[in-house]
Each structure stands twice: as C-alpha cells, then as structure tokens.
Amino acid sequence: MSEPTITADEIRERVRALLEQHDPRTTDRLEFLRARFDAGLAWVHFPVGLGGLNTYRELQNVVETELTAAGAPSNNPRRIGIGLGMAAPTILRFGTDEQKRRFLRPLWTGEEVWCQLFSEPGAGSDLAALGTRAVRDGDEWVVTGQKVWTSTAHTARWGILVARTDPDVPKHQGMTYFVCDMTDPGVEVRPLRQITGEAEFNEVFLTGARIPDAHRLGEVGEGWKVAQTTLMNERVAIGGSAMPREGGMVGTVARTWRERPELRAPDLHDRLLRLWAEAEAFRLAGTRLRQQLAVGEPGPEGSGMKLAFARLNQALSGLEVELLGDEGLRYDDWSMRRPELVDFTGREAGYRYLRAKGNSIEGGTSEILRNIIAERVLGLPPEPRVDKDVAWKDLPR
Amino acid sequence: MSTPDLLYSDVENDLRASVRDLLADRCEPAALLARVESGEPYDTKLWRTLGAELGTAGLHVPEERGGQGASARETALVLEELGRSVAPVPFLGSAVLATSALLGTDPEREAAAGLLRRLASGEATGALAVPLSTAPGAPFPQSVRASGDGGLTGRVGTVADAQAADVLVVPATGPDGPALYAVDTGTAGVSVSELVPLDLTRRIADVTLTEAGGRLLAGPERAADALGQALLTGAGLLASEQLGIAEWCLQETVRYVRERYQFGRPVGSFQALKHRLADLWLELVAARAAARYAADALATGNPDTGVAVAVAQSYCATVAVHAAEECVQLHGGIGMTWEHPAHLYLKRAKANEIALGAPGRHRDRLADLVDLPA
Numbered sequence: 001m002s003e004p005t006i007t008a009d010e011i012r013e014r015v016r017a018l019l020e021q022h023d024p025r026t027t028d029r030l031e032f033l034r035a036r037f038d039a040g041l042a043w044v045h046f047p048v049g050l051g052g053l054n055t056y057r058e059l060q061n062v063v064e065t066e067l068t069a070a071g072a073p074s075n076n077p078r079r080i081g082i083g084l085g086m087a088a089p090t091i092l093r094f095g096t097d098e099q100k101r102r103f104l105r106p107l108w109t110g111e112e113v114w115c116q117l118f119s120e121p122g123a124g125s126d127l128a129a130l131g132t133r134a135v136r137d138g139d140e141w142v143v144t145g146q147k148v149w150t151s152t153a154h155t156a157r158w159g160i161l162v163a164r165t166d167p168d169v170p171k172h173q174g175m176t177y178f179v180c181d182m183t184d185p186g187v188e189v190r191p192l193r194q195i196t197g198e199a200e201f202n203e204v205f206l207t208g209a210r211i212p213d214a215h216r217l218g219e220v221g222e223g224w225k226v227a228q229t230t231l232m233n234e235r236v237a238i239g240g241s242a243m244p245r246e247g248g249m250v251g252t253v254a255r256t257w258r259e260r261p262e263l264r265a266p267d268l269h270d271r272l273l274r275l276w277a278e279a280e281a282f283r284l285a286g287t288r289l290r291q292q293l294a295v296g297e298p299g300p301e302g303s304g305m306k307l308a309f310a311r312l313n314q315a316l317s318g319l320e321v322e323l324l325g326d327e328g329l330r331y332d333d334w335s336m337r338r339p340e341l342v343d344f345t346g347r348e349a350g351y352r353y354l355r356a357k358g359n360s361i362e363g364g365t366s367e368i369l370r371n372i373i374a375e376r377v378l379g380l381p382p383e384p385r386v387d388k389d390v391a392w393k394d395l396p397r
Numbered sequence: 398m399s400t401p402d403l404l405y406s407d408v409e410n411d412l413r414a415s416v417r418d419l420l421a422d423r424c425e426p427a428a429l430l431a432r433v434e435s436g437e438p439y440d441t442k443l444w445r446t447l448g449a450e451l452g453t454a455g456l457h458v459p460e461e462r463g464g465q466g467a468s469a470r471e472t473a474l475v476l477e478e479l480g481r482s483v484a485p486v487p488f489l490g491s492a493v494l495a496t497s498a499l500l501g502t503d504p505e506r507e508a509a510a511g512l513l514r515r516l517a518s519g520e521a522t523g524a525l526a527v528p529l530s531t532a533p534g535a536p537f538p539q540s541v542r543a544s545g546d547g548g549l550t551g552r553v554g555t556v557a558d559a560q561a562a563d564v565l566v567v568p569a570t571g572p573d574g575p576a577l578y579a580v581d582t583g584t585a586g587v588s589v590s591e592l593v594p595l596d597l598t599r600r601i602a603d604v605t606l607t608e609a610g611g612r613l614l615a616g617p618e619r620a621a622d623a624l625g626q627a628l629l630t631g632a633g634l635l636a637s638e639q640l641g642i643a644e645w646c647l648q649e650t651v652r653y654v655r656e657r658y659q660f661g662r663p664v665g666s667f668q669a670l671k672h673r674l675a676d677l678w679l680e681l682v683a684a685r686a687a688a689r690y691a692a693d694a695l696a697t698g699n700p701d702t703g704v705a706v707a708v709a710q711s712y713c714a715t716v717a718v719h720a721a722e723e724c725v726q727l728h729g730g731i732g733m734t735w736e737h738p739a740h741l742y743l744k745r746a747k748a749n750e751i752a753l754g755a756p757g758r759h760r761d762r763l764a765d766l767v768d769l770p771a
C-alpha cells in the first residue's frame with residue numbers, strides 16, 4: 001500500500017459532504033449506508049472504490065465519532081460480525097476484482113449476512129483435517145459434507161467455506177476456499193442449541209451443493225493459506241476492537257457495582273479492581289497494537305488479544321453473577337431462541353456468564369492460541385506433528 | 398484529549414540503543430554479582446557515564462532549568478533499560494525522584510534552581526528522603542521537623558539510593574507547615590546508615606538528622622504538591638523499570654528452555670511450559686501498553702495521569718514479580734544459584750512491588766479515581 005495521504009481533517013470534510021447530500025433524518029437507512037460505502041467512509045483502510053480511502057485504520061475513529069454525533073444509522077456490526085471481521089479481509093486479500101465488487105458492498109451494509117463454514121465434527125482445533133469434499137464438475141464444484149458450530153448460518157446469505165479438493169496429499173495441501181451460497185438447495189441449516197438455551201450456532205449439511213468456480217477464493221489447493229488470513233482476522237475481530245474505557249464486559253460489571261451498593265463486599269471489591277486494571281491494561285494493549293498495525297495486517301500478536309479477551313470476559317462475568325447474590329441464582333429465559341445478533345454483553349448476568357464460556361473456544365481455543373504464541377512469537381519448538389507428511393485419506397480417525 | 402502515543406519514536410529508539418550498548422558493555426552479570434558484595438555496591442563510574450555524559454541525569458528537566466528538555470517518556474525508556482540490566486546506579490533516587498520534586502519548586506528560588514541544575518547535569522547525585530514504600534497520595538510526612546533557622550531533626554527509614562547521594566531532598570514540617578529542604582550528606586548532623594537490602598542492586602538506608610543544616614527548597618505553598626508529583630512520577634515511571642525486568646526474565650527463560658534438553662527434547666517443547674511462557678508474554682504485552690501510557694500521560698500532563706499511573710504500577714509490579722518467579726522456576730536448579738543472575742531480578746522485582754506503593758495501594762487509589770468505592 002502506498003503512503004496514505006488523507007488527514008483527519010479531510011476525512012471530516014468528506015463526512016460533512018456525505019451528511020449534506022444524505023441527511024440521515026430524511027434518508028432511508030440502507031440508502032445512507034450505501035452512500036457512506038461509496039464515499040469511502042465504510043472502512044477507511046480499505047482501497048478507494050471498495051468502501052475505503054486507503055488510509056490508516058485508526059482514522060476510522062474520526063468517521064465513527066462524527067457520524068455518531070450526527071445521528072447517522074449504523075450497519076449494526078454485531079449482526080454481521082463474521083462478514084466484517086473475517087470474510088471481508090479475506091475477500092480483499094484473495095478475491096478477484098469481480099468478487100470484491102460483488103460481495104463487499106452488501107456485506108458492509110448488512111444487506112447480506114455471512115457465516116463461516118470451517119469447523120466439522122471431526123475437525124475443530126485441527127481444522128486442516130476437515131473432510132467436506134468439493135469435486136469439480138465443469139465450471140462448478142459439487143460439495144458434500146457436514147459443518148458444525150456455524151454461527152448465524154440461519155441468517156446468512158453467504159458462507160466462507162473450506163473444503164477438501166485433493167484427499168491424496170497431506171492435509172494442509174489439499175484444501176480450497178470457496179464462497180458458498182446458503183440458499184442453494186444442497187445446503188441445509190439445522191439449529192444447534194447452546195448452554196445458554198438459545199441456538200446461535202447451527203449444523204450445516206452440504207449435500208451436492210453447487211458452487212460456481214467463479215466463487216472460489218484463491219487457487220485450488222491454497223485453501224489453508226487463505227483460511228489463515230480469515231483466522232488471524234477472526235482473532236483480532238473477537239478480541240481487538242477499539243473500545244472506550246469500560247467498554248465491554250468490565251463496563252457492565254462496573255455499572256452494577258455503582259448502582260447496587262448493597263451488593264458490595266471486600267473480596268469482590270478487590271477482585272473487581274484487579275480485573276478493572278487488567279482490562280484497562282489490555283484495552284491499552286489493543287490501542288497499541290492498532291497503532292503498530294496502522295495499515296497492514298494482524299500478525300500472531302492478535303491471538304494474544306483474543307486470549308486476554310476470553311479470560312477477562314469469563315472472570316468478569318463470573319464475578320458479576322457472584323456479586324448479584326440471590327439474583328445470580330436466577331436466569332432470564334431458557335427458551336430456544338434463534339438470535340440475529342452475537343452479543344457477548346447482552347441480556348442478563350447469567351447469560352453473559354454462560355456465553356463467555358464460548359470465548360475461549362470459538363475462533364481457536366485458548367490452548368491453541370497459546371501454542372501459536374509460544375511457537376510463532378517466542379520461537380519455542382513446535383508440537384510433535386505426526387500427521388504432517390501423511391496423505392489426508394490415510395490419517396487415523 | 399488526543400490519542401496517547403503508545404509506541405516508541407525513532408529518537409526514543411536511538412536513546413534506547415545507546416543506553417543498552419553502554420549497559421551491555423559495562424554492566425554484565427558476573428561483574429554485577431561481584432559488585433553487590435563489595436564495599437562499592439553502586440557503580441559510580443557507570444553512573445557518571447550514564448547520568449552526566451549521556452545526559453540522562455536530567456532527561457525530563459527543561460533545558461532552561463539545566464536539563465535535556467526531553468520528557469517522562471524518555472526517562473521511562475532509560476528505566477526500561479536499567480530494569481533489563483538491574484544496573485546498580487542511583488537513577489531512580491536522583492534522576493527521577495529528587496529531580497521531579499525539584500521540578501515542582503519555584504524556579505526563582507536560587508537554592509532549588511541551583512540544586513536542580515547540579516542534579517540534572519550529573520555533577521551531584523540526589524535522593525528523596527522518604528521511605529521507598531511511600532505511595533503517591535500519602536499524607537505529607539511528619540517524621541522530620543524543621544526549626545526556624547533551618548535545622549532539621551528526625552529519622553526517615555528505608556530511603557532509596559541515599560548512600561549514593563551528595564544531597565538529600567527532605568520533606569519536613571517547619572514552623573509554617575510542610576516544606577522541602579536540601580541537606581548535604583557529608584555534613585554535621587546527617588547520618589546515612591546502610592541497611593541490608595532485599596534488592597542487592599538498589600540500596601536502602603536509614604537517614605537520621607540531628608539539627609542538620611538544611612536549605613529551604615519549597616515552603617508550604619509548593620512543598621506538598623512538589624512531593625506528590627515526584628511520587629506520582631516515580632510510581633508511573635517505575636512501571637517501565639518493571640517492564641524491563643520482566644522483558645529480561647522472559648527473554649532469558651525462553652532462551653534457556655530452548656537450549657536445555659531433558660527426556661531427549663528441549664524442555665521448551667513441553668506444552669505445559671510453552672503455555673506458561675505464552676501467558677507471561679501476554680502479560681508483558683499489556684504491561685508495555687500500561688507503562689507507555691503512564692509515561693505518555695506524565696509527559697503530556699494528561700488529566701488522566703492518576704488513573705494511568707495507578708493502572709501501570711499495580712499491573713506492572715505484579716507482572717515483573719511473576720516473570721522473575723517464572724524465570725527462577727523454569728531454570729530449575731540453576732535458577733536457585735547465586736551464580737545465575739536470575740535472583741538479582743527477582744529481588745529487584747519483589748522490592749519494586751513495595752516501592753512507591755504496593756499494588757493494593759494503587760488499586761485503592763484507582764477505586765477513588767474511577768468511582769468504584771468499597
């Protein structure tokens with residue numbers, strides 16, 4: 001990327017122009033979001049013409065501050081987290097021009113929701129062991145297999161999919177990355193109920209689903225490399241977003257503490273302050289990481305933010321249930337909902353406590369993230385890999 | 398409020414490089430170990446080069462007051478390097494605590510301005526006569542009384558770097574209330590008696606004053622603020638030293654576990670150890686951000702400085718101790734020996750945990766500052 005030249009003032013100028021031409025009070029929500037995308041104010045670090053201005057990621061704050069102040073509608077990021085955090089950076093990096101033009105705008109405006117078809121019953125941490133097969137048929141691929149834990153598959157229009165295209169080579173080599181049409185008749189989505197009572201994730205059965213070759217991302221056999229981009233970005237998306245002080249779970253608990261003096265106890269006070277300081281230190285670490293990234297891509301350090309995020313969320317939400325005493329014995333609602341949003345800090349304390357348990361599993365478990373940090377950041381010896389040179393079809397399972 | 402800059406600038410990286418080169422050359426572990434049990438626990442030659450020649454003695458003192466005109470950010474960086482090497486120099490006492498107290502005095506007052514110049518140039522070495530455990534926000538000390546003619550009497554325990562100091566900056570209560578005085582250590586009525594320290598590379602002493610001659614540096618209108626700001630600056634910048642300690646410990650431990658073979662493989666290939674070191678690395682990531690934020694806040698006079706310091710000091714103190722404890726444990730028997738330098742870091746880290754307010758004290762302050770009352 002060439003040296004960005006846009007300043008914060010120029011961005012403010014663009015925001016003003018957008019607001020002048022599309023007054024948020026009178027403009028249709030979707031129309032406004034599309035105009036915002038076309039003005040390069042969707043994600044300023046993206047290229048010009050694709051919703052961005054080819055400038056520093058941090059300058060996005062300027063846009064958000066100005067637009068929030070003006071009461072502009074939001075694209076509701078919690079509804080489209082997988083699209084924004086994972087699909088978009090992958091399409092940007094590996095997509096053809098045609099794919100970028102087709103997918104990025106409706107992805108960002110929320111017209112099209114995305115899901116991530118990676119994990120399978122037999123391939124979780126060991127994603128590269130996956131067995132969903134894609135077989136070429138002329139200009140199309142025919143896909144058969146099962147995906148699992150697929151968040152928001154029930155609202156999704158598209159899925160990013162990794163499938164096996166060559167079972168005769170070692171597992172990392174024979175995969176290819178696709179964009180899967182969730183409305184294809186070969187795609188069946190079944191809800192999978194979680195410990196919270198709701199079904200945010202799903203099982204997805206692929207039975208002869210058809211994907212045009214034009215919806216392949218990256219080369220045939222390069223799926224692992226493409227998936228790495230998705231996973232790195234996923235970890236930053238989960239743990240690394242910019243936050244004000246007391247943003248996220250710590251703010252929720254701090255509010256309860258302030259509003260409910262009758263619940264306070266010395267032991268809880270000590271734990272709250274430790275966690276508050278730690279959450280603030282990691283919030284600053286996130287700011288520092290983004291300053292380092294400025295423009296460019298997250299490295300393995302992003303895994304660290306996700307690891308910290310999971311630990312803090314779990315400790316804080318656990319503290320809140322304990323703080324609530326008798327109320328902590330209750331739960332708001334066990335009925336099986338099919339939520340549209342993924343919201344870690346939503347609903348009540350009991351829900352937050354249970355949902356936070358997923359934070360150390362989704363997007364790479366905390367154990368896997370520690371392996372990654374130990375090996376790629378600290379340079380410690382890798383785990384023994386007995387399956388590295390074995391053809392995928394011969395792996396023990 | 399603009400976004401704080403949490404990175405290191407090119408100028409800061411250059412400064413780091415020259416300090417690191419000097420320390421690599423002049424402060425290697427074997428010599429350090431020999432020194433800690435000698436009659437000269439401070440390395441005065443190294444201090445002269447570092448403080449006077451490299452100009453770090455008055456780094457955050459404005460040029461017109463005799464310093465380098467840099468900021469707390471640069472001073473923090475020097476402390477990081479001093480933490481990495483546990484260098485036996487009175488930097489904290491003189492270049493951080495004493496000078497910061499003097500920065501809060503009236504520039505028109507000759508006694509104070511003159512002393513600041515001497516400390517900032519490295520010509521003289523100072524120390525702040527408070528117990529090292531004193532936290533920012535502590536009440537003004539009552540342990541030393543000043544008579545009308547400037548005679549000081551009283552006793553202050555566990556003063557850091559006092560025995561390396563030519564001059565003590567002494568908080569005392571005079572006829573008009575709180576005041577700061579300068580007292581020369583070599584003069585009548587001043588006794589500095591060395592204690593056996595837990596931390597071998599930063600010395601502590603009891604200071605006893607008996608009708609000692611003091612020069613008034615600040616009277617009631619400025620003394621308490623000057624002392625408060627010095628303690629806040631000290632606590633905030635000590636976080637960077639703690640970061641440096643933790644960095645050395647992590648780096649050395651990673652190096653060791655990669656080289657040490659047991660069961661036919663490097664011990665660093667065992668997942669139990671990999672995960673502990675990954676967790677420690679992550680603590681360092683947050684410690685660095687917190688320490689940088691505190692240094693930046695002190696440098697820019699950010700209204701959020703109180704919170705920044707309380708977060709940095711309570712967090713980094715704990716991280717440094719954890720890193721040093723892991724360093725000893727993961728070195729096995731070697732880590733328990735006098736010969737291996739790990740213990741110097743453990744001792745510094747543990748003493749630093751108490752210095753300028755233990756983590757719990759800083760969390761108490763935080764509770765007030767961010768409205769999370771007990």
Ligand SMILES: Cc1cc2nc3c(=O)[nH]c(=O)nc-3n(C[C@H](O)[C@H](O)[C@H](O)COP(=O)(O)OP(=O)(O)OC[C@H]3O[C@@H](n4cnc5c(N)ncnc54)[C@H](O)[C@@H]3O)c2cc1C
Pocket residue numbers: 115116117118119121123124125126148149150151152201358361362363364365366367368371383
């Ligand atoms: C709420 C939630 C939402 C999710 N959403 C999606 C989604 O939208 N799309 C998608 O594709 N996937 C999704 N996932 C799946 C998630 O990525 C996997 O669950 C995860 O990668 C772990 O795989 P697994 O469940 O098969 O556990 P396993 O891999 O079987 O792990 C079992 C245990 O063994 C540990 N373990 C495994 N390997 C190692 C190792 N080498 N060293 C040390 N410990 C190890 C793990 O840490 C874990 O504790 C979601 C999961 C959750 C909980």
